[in-house]
Amino acid sequence: xxxxxxxxxxMAVGLSEADWPxxxxxxxxxTRRFLLRPExxxxxxxxxxxxxFAVVAGGNGFLSRLGTAxxxxxxxxxxxxxxxxxxxxxxxxxxxxxxxxxxxxxxxVAICSGYYSLSPWIGIxxxxxxxxxxxxxxxxxxxxxxxPSFIVTLSSLLMISGGALGVSNWLTSxxxxxxxxxxxxxxxxxxxxxxxxxxxxxxxxLVGAATYVLQRTSFGNWVYATGGNAETAxxxxxxxxxxxxxxxxxxxxxxxxxxxxxxxxxxDGNVTxxxxxxxxxxxxVVIGGVLLAGGYGSAIGTVFGSITYGIVSIxxxxxxxxxxxxxxxxxxxxxxxxxxxxxxxxMAVGRA
Amino acid sequence: xxxxxxxxxxxxxxxxxxxxxxxxSLRLFPGEALCLLGENGAGKSTLIKxxxxxxxxxxxxxxxxxxxxxxxxxxxxxARGVATVYQEIGTLPLMSVGRxxxxxxxxxxxxxxxxxxxxxxxxxxxxxxxxxxxxxxxRDGGQLVGTLSGGERQAVAIGRAVHFGARxxxxxxxxxxxxxxxxxxxxxxxxxxxxxxxxxxxxxHNAYHASxxxxxxxxxxxxxxxxxxxxGEKTVEEIMSLMAGGDELSGFLxx
Numbered sequence: 001x002x003x004x005x006x007x008x009x010x011m012a013v014g015l016s017e018a019d020w021p022x023x024x025x026x027x028x029x030x031t032r033r034f035l036l037r038p039e040x041x042x043x044x045x046x047x048x049x050x051x052x053f054a055v056v057a058g059g060n061g062f063l064s065r066l067g068t069a070x071x072x073x074x075x076x077x078x079x080x081x082x083x084x085x086x087x088x089x090x091x092x093x094x095x096x097x098x099x100x101x102x103x104x105x106x107x108x109v110a111i112c113s114g115y116y117s118l119s120p121w122i123g124i125x126x127x128x129x130x131x132x133x134x135x136x137x138x139x140x141x142x143x144x145x146x147x148p149s150f151i152v153t154l155s156s157l158l159m160i161s162g163g164a165l166g167v168s169n170w171l172t173s174x175x176x177x178x179x180x181x182x183x184x185x186x187x188x189x190x191x192x193x194x195x196x197x198x199x200x201x202x203x204x205x206l207v208g209a210a211t212y213v214l215q216r217t218s219f220g221n222w223v224y225a226t227g228g229n230a231e232t233a234x235x236x237x238x239x240x241x242x243x244x245x246x247x248x249x250x251x252x253x254x255x256x257x258x259x260x261x262x263x264x265x266x267x268d269g270n271v272t273x274x275x276x277x278x279x280x281x282x283x284x285v286v287i288g289g290v291l292l293a294g295g296y297g298s299a300i301g302t303v304f305g306s307i308t309y310g311i312v313s314i315x316x317x318x319x320x321x322x323x324x325x326x327x328x329x330x331x332x333x334x335x336x337x338x339x340x341x342x343x344x345x346x347m348a349v350g351r352a
Numbered sequence: 353x354x355x356x357x358x359x360x361x362x363x364x365x366x367x368x369x370x371x372x373x374x375x376x377s378l379r380l381f382p383g384e385a386l387c388l389l390g391e392n393g394a395g396k397s398t399l400i401k402x403x404x405x406x407x408x409x410x411x412x413x414x415x416x417x418x419x420x421x422x423x424x425x426x427x428x429x430x431a432r433g434v435a436t437v438y439q440e441i442g443t444l445p446l447m448s449v450g451r452x453x454x455x456x457x458x459x460x461x462x463x464x465x466x467x468x469x470x471x472x473x474x475x476x477x478x479x480x481x482x483x484x485x486x487x488x489x490x491r492d493g494g495q496l497v498g499t500l501s502g503g504e505r506q507a508v509a510i511g512r513a514v515h516f517g518a519r520x521x522x523x524x525x526x527x528x529x530x531x532x533x534x535x536x537x538x539x540x541x542x543x544x545x546x547x548x549x550x551x552x553x554x555x556x557h558n559a560y561h562a563s564x565x566x567x568x569x570x571x572x573x574x575x576x577x578x579x580x581x582x583x584g585e586k587t588v589e590e591i592m593s594l595m596a597g598g599d600e601l602s603g604f605l606x607x
Binding site for chain 2: 229231236
């Protein structure tokens with residue numbers, strides 16, 4: 001191979017000496033480097049709501065150990081759902097069915113351990129199989145039909161919640177079953193220490209794993225590329241369908257894990273458990289800086305999004321306000337976060 | 353003269369009875385740029401789709417290194433050294449230069465469970481290849497491609513194709529949406545890559561850009577080969593006139 005110089009090239013296109021090189025040395029400032037991190041918006045959201053409630057609700061116990069444990073526990077349960085959902089959204093797809101997978105898991109675990117008095121592990125194993133099947137169905141149907149996953153998973157959301165309710169009523173004549181977990185499962189999924197639930201460890205462990213996958217593996221590169229532009233990714237040899245289906249399965253399994261944790265914690269199985277995650281999960285992911293259209297975001301961003309939600313819901317509770325205000329707050333933050341994240345992203349690519 | 357790397361022999365393509373390409377032959381030589389010119393609908397796109405495995409010809413042969421081949425897909429074509437650089441979708445703006453560069457062929461380090469993408473190596477490869485292409489402004493492989501100019505983005509896409517073994521580089525309208533300065537950058541990239549012994553197929557409808565880098569020219573019109581000539585045989589005005597079909601434009605240019 002002959003190494004050519006730009007000297008030859010500029011002569012070839014008739015550029016004068018003064019035009020070459022076209023521009024010189026522009027390095028990114030530290031500020032810009034911070035701003036171009038996708039989780040910056042989520043971090044600021046979490047910091048703002050924490051400061052706000054620390055000031056107005058600090059005296060009511062928000063800053064106490066119990067208050068802190070409350071919002072961290074809430075964030076961790078939401079985070080288990082939001083984390084894989086964030087990865088799926090980075091890859092450019094949606095999953096609304098999480099809202100009913102949590103409830104279906106809850107009823108499966110409760111029927112097994114409560115109604116039939118089996119080991120909770122049997123219910124958990126069934127739920128995992130169920131989650132994998134739901135994820136595969138969501139992914140494969142989205143790919144085969146080329147329909148927006150929003151529609152495909154809206155349909156599975158309805159089918160799963162209707163199906164779970166039907167099965168539950170048919171088997172037990174109830175949609176709300178007391179779970180009586182015995183053995184090691186409650187310790188693994190529902191133990192707590194000084195108010196801090198073990199779900200926090202699950203969450204942080206999975207966040208670490210997801211960050212590693214996104215930042216340090218080829219698969220992570222494929223996730224970003226698939227969401228950035230699936231066609232570009234395919235042309236570069238990325239198996240975009242495999243990436244999407246894997247993440248649909250991961251998202252369903254995240255919902256299964258949240259369902260197991262909550263059912264064993266509350267010792268109660270309910271078909272409607274987790275229905276709010278359809279909204280709060282997506283809100284946490286978007287506040288955390290994941291681009292709605294895909295291709296941009298981070299695992300740690302979903303942590304800040306989940307923490308924002310956790311702080312607001314517990315903060316509102318400690319103030320003694322109506323819980324409905326939580327939704328109001330989150331709605332405002334969602335809007336602000338989307339606007340801010342869009343702006344930050346434009347700054348990141350220098351088009352502000 | 354050396355042997356062609358790639359060759360299309362009497363290739364035709366019909367879609368439902370409509371002829372998109374009729375009996376066109378072309379040869380690509382190492383280190384040479386062939387400019388494929390023509391108006392929209394002249395059959396340029398179909399011809400390159402055939403060469404890059406997106407479409408299969410109705411009639412005619414594709415030869416690589418003198419051997420008749422069947423290109424089943426773009427992936428197949430790329431594995432055989434025929435790469436395409438698309439202007440709009442060649443790179444991903446919200447991913448770093450290094451990550452874009454190695455996409456689909458990520459270098460790894462470690463083994464077993466610790467096998468991971470070698471980001472440092474990805475960035476190093478990307479920057480080294482950009483430097484070799486004469487893009488000296490980019491020094492940080494972690495920079496988002498969205499911060500790059502249009503010409504620099506093309507450099508990422510072209511550098512990637514060449515680095516991962518392209519011997520034939522198909523550039524589909526690489527200067528179409530670019531300004532003068534950016535186009536100059538891209539044209540100089542083409543020159544640099546050509547000098548490394550890569551065969552270039554440069555599709556454009558800018559006769560001026562073609563005249564700057566082309567060694568040979570092939571003008572298509574209504575699916576057929578209208579003219580084929582070497583550098584210096586025709587002026588830019590003559591090329592434009594041929595592309596437009598002669599009469600109408602030559603009258604206009606004469607005024």
